[in-house]
Amino acid sequence: MTRAECTLAEQRAGAIALGEASDGERESYRRHLTGCARCLLELGGEREIERIMTTVARARDDERWEPDLRPVFARRAVRRSLWAWAGALAAVIVLVAAWRVAEAPRPVPVHTISALETRSIAALGTQTAARREGRAESLVLGAKLLTASLSVSVDGRGKPVRCSIVKSSGSLALDESICRAALHPHTP
């Protein structure tokens, strides 16, 4: 017998076991067994198949286990729901924290001035001089969006005593004007 014929016989034996075999399939299985000692030995005839399947049916009928999953299911569903709420709450907290960080005051340019407005530069000097420490400030200068950084040192009374350009605006004259305004804020 070929392997394919034995495979077909296995399928027919399965059909017989499940009560799905037609008369033709049963007859074909019987014919196969008469010529295949191996299948006869391993699978057995129709009555043997029915005997085995009776064992399966008996085992099924013996079962008495009747678990009640409803309380457990309800608890787990509620627990999952609580976890979902906790997750949502955590997400809200994170979002609020992120928003507060984003909204926190950021360093901004001391002033935005027109490059040619000396008065504004003087006002800038006023703001800078009020700080009691030497530090660089970034400036946006007018519509040209020039930037410059300067360091202004102040004495113990807050009076600006020294100015140095950390990053030039690109115009020496403008750099000097800025420093002059920072050191002498009230000079027009």
Add this chain to the structure above:
Amino acid sequence: MDATRAAHDSAAIARARAEALVIEYQTKLARYVRRMVGDAEAALDLTQEVFLSAYRMLQAEPTRELHAGWLYRAATNAGISFLRRKKIVRMLPLDREIDRASWRVDERSAASVDLQNALARLAPEQSAALLLTSYAGYSSAEAAAILGTTADAVRQRVCRAMRILRNIMKEGVE
């Protein structure tokens, strides 16, 4: 307000439908899974997971049709995954020893023990084929649809499961 009420109603419908599924299928499904994995505790966990999956699905889509076949397919996949994980953890060939504590005294008949011994020696897909047909009552074509294979393949798996069971019954007699 209407949207909130609609969401609430949908959740209530999903919950009611999931509970109806639990009531109708919990015993059959838990028994099926217990036979497959040979462990009552694991069977309970896996069966709960199946119902929770159904519940989540119904929450997302309250009008969706969920047939018993869906539950059995999910349970079969859960059982197969469980057995594969167990096999990997143990680093041993598939060996599903019977957890005797999982079976009540009145269930430990010769037939029950023989069947469980046979299932322990079968590949999970073969166990599933035998259990879906002879235990859950599906035809080979229906079981094939659940397992994603052909009816002939299911019949062949049933035959191979039967052969193992036959050998075990012979060993018991000898």
